[in-house]
Amino acid sequence: MHSLNSLPFSNSFAALPEAFHARVQPTALEHPARLVHFNPDAAALLELDPAVCADPAFTSIFSGKQAWSGGAPLAMRYSGHQFGHYVRQLGDGRAILLGETTTSLGQRWEIQLKGSGQTPYSRDGDGRAVLRSTIREYLCSEAMHGLGIPTTRALCITTTDDEVYRERIETAAVLTRLAPSHVRFGSFEVFFYNNTHDEIRVLADYLIQHHYPEALTEAEPYVALLNSVVDRTAQLLARWQAVGFAHGVMNTDNMSVLGLTLDYGPFGFMEAFDPGFICNHSDHHGRYAFDAQPQVALFNLSCFAQTQLPLLDVEAARAALESFQPAFTRYYNQLMAGKLGLPAASPDSVALVDDLLAQMAAAGTDYTSLFRALGDIAPGRQDGRDYFIDRDRFARWQHDYLALLQQHARLDADWQARMHAANPKYILRNYLAQIAIDKAEQQDYSEVDRLFRLLQKPFDEQPGMEQYAAPPPDWARDIQVSCSS
Ligand code: AMP
Ligand code: MG
Numbered sequence: 001m002h003s004l005n006s007l008p009f010s011n012s013f014a015a016l017p018e019a020f021h022a023r024v025q026p027t028a029l030e031h032p033a034r035l036v037h038f039n040p041d042a043a044a045l046l047e048l049d050p051a052v053c054a055d056p057a058f059t060s061i062f063s064g065k066q067a068w069s070g071g072a073p074l075a076m077r078y079s080g081h082q083f084g085h086y087v088r089q090l091g092d093g094r095a096i097l098l099g100e101t102t103t104s105l106g107q108r109w110e111i112q113l114k115g116s117g118q119t120p121y122s123r124d125g126d127g128r129a130v131l132r133s134t135i136r137e138y139l140c141s142e143a144m145h146g147l148g149i150p151t152t153r154a155l156c157i158t159t160t161d162d163e164v165y166r167e168r169i170e171t172a173a174v175l176t177r178l179a180p181s182h183v184r185f186g187s188f189e190v191f192f193y194n195n196t197h198d199e200i201r202v203l204a205d206y207l208i209q210h211h212y213p214e215a216l217t218e219a220e221p222y223v224a225l226l227n228s229v230v231d232r233t234a235q236l237l238a239r240w241q242a243v244g245f246a247h248g249v250m251n252t253d254n255m256s257v258l259g260l261t262l263d264y265g266p267f268g269f270m271e272a273f274d275p276g277f278i279c280n281h282s283d284h285h286g287r288y289a290f291d292a293q294p295q296v297a298l299f300n301l302s303c304f305a306q307t308q309l310p311l312l313d314v315e316a317a318r319a320a321l322e323s324f325q326p327a328f329t330r331y332y333n334q335l336m337a338g339k340l341g342l343p344a345a346s347p348d349s350v351a352l353v354d355d356l357l358a359q360m361a362a363a364g365t366d367y368t369s370l371f372r373a374l375g376d377i378a379p380g381r382q383d384g385r386d387y388f389i390d391r392d393r394f395a396r397w398q399h400d401y402l403a404l405l406q407q408h409a410r411l412d413a414d415w416q417a418r419m420h421a422a423n424p425k426y427i428l429r430n431y432l433a434q435i436a437i438d439k440a441e442q443q444d445y446s447e448v449d450r451l452f453r454l455l456q457k458p459f460d461e462q463p464g465m466e467q468y469a470a471p472p473p474d475w476a477r478d479i480q481v482s483c484s485s
Pocket of ligand 2: 254
């Protein structure tokens with residue numbers, strides 16, 4: 001276990017040529033910083049002693065006040081397609097990569113501050129983040145990890161009494177984010193559209209060397225890299241769709257080349273099932289609606305594949321893109337069959353899922369609650385018809401479902417445990433996050449901590465926490481979340 005001073009820093013991204021980043025130091029906020037929350041599991045990933053969080057230097061470093069010796073702070077350069085339009089110059093406008101550590105097992109982790117002041121890529125932005133959005137990202141990234149969905153992680157949140165101007169005055173905060181790499185599709189696009197294709201090769205080589213070494217064993221490593229990015233993205237999207245996660249801003253600059261959930265903004269978990277669910281209040285045309293996400297991922301992948309054309313044959317790029325839809329469908333059908341308690345997907349399981357989702361859409365059934373309840377409904381311990389308007393239709397569905405289960409599954413003593421392992425009880429509902437945020441803005445961080453612990457184990461029954469599994473109360477149905485963060 002390392003102390004803050006002994007953590008080994010390696011700076012592979014900083015070692016890339018100047019075109020890839022801008023050196024920049026965090027800008028301290030005016031008021032003294034406090035620690036809102038610390039994630040000991042994330043510290044363990046870095047092999048950092050969790051006791052360090054009590055050291056005032058910890059809060060100082062992770063609020064951007066004190067430099068971390070050994071780091072090489074920088075903002076990463078990228079561009080991207082935002083809502084379908086190419087934007088030439090984005091880059092980390094309020095994130096600063098402090099450096100990168102490599103664990104004793106060789107795992108790399110980039111350590112990044114988000115909200116630590118302006119960078120050369122800030123455009124008109126203030127370089128800051130607000131407590132509200134950092135709490136949402138902090139809790140959601142931990143929740144996604146708990147759900148088994150690839151994601152960036154978060155080490156801590158710090159805050160100060162500084163004011164930040166958004167639609168209203170809000171509290172400033174800094175999130176410390178961790179990822180093996182924060183490289184995005186947009187990190188390649190910036191070089192493709194600037195016609196500086198040498199950098200595309202440098203970045204692809206960097207990715208292969210550090211994150212996709214298996215590509216080197218293939219005849220065409222760049223093709224293997226593209227295929228891997230397509231496959232990981234297909235897996236990620238299948239997981240999002242199966243759990244009911246809407247990202248909200250699937251711009252290419254928010255798409256990780258490692259297939260991680262990246263850049264939590266106006267995300268939302270599905271509650272009353274609505275395939276066209278739009279979680280981002282600013283997304284007027286529903287470009288990033290829930291059921292559009294897989295197609296948007298393919299669009300984004302095609303933007304990425306285009307940037308790889310200087311490195312590979314156009315037919316190879318086309319083939320990689322064509323593999324997305326079948327891969328996504330395969331992963332998704334498998335996950336949904338698993339949620340029904342079936343060992344494998346089949347035309348029958350797909351038909352059952354389609355019918356169930358149609359009934360849920362008609363009745364506005366809470367997505368998470370219904371799947372969780374299937375573990376009881378299937379063996380007849382609970383009457384599932386109560387979740388639906390057309391009770392007879394559900395009874396017919398249940399009849400077909402049981403017939404399939406009897407052929408392929410075991411309704412034995414372990415049935416419910418297996419169903420619970422496939423269907424989470426707890427998700428980060430917007431209204432739960434909002435309650436935690438409202439308290440945190442009054443400097444009471446107890447609810448952030450409660451949700452954090454709850455969401456680390458979303459599949460477990462947690463006695464005394466039942467109310468956190470409930471669908472939103474009436475007052476909370478229409479909480480609106482926008483891009484402002
Ligand atoms: P996002 O939609 O949060 O992924 O951000 C899109 C781009 O805007 C990224 O380049 C961000 O770094 C930048 N950005 C967002 N908010 C700010 C801010 N408050 N100050 C500076 N840049 C920002
Ligand atoms: Mg972003």
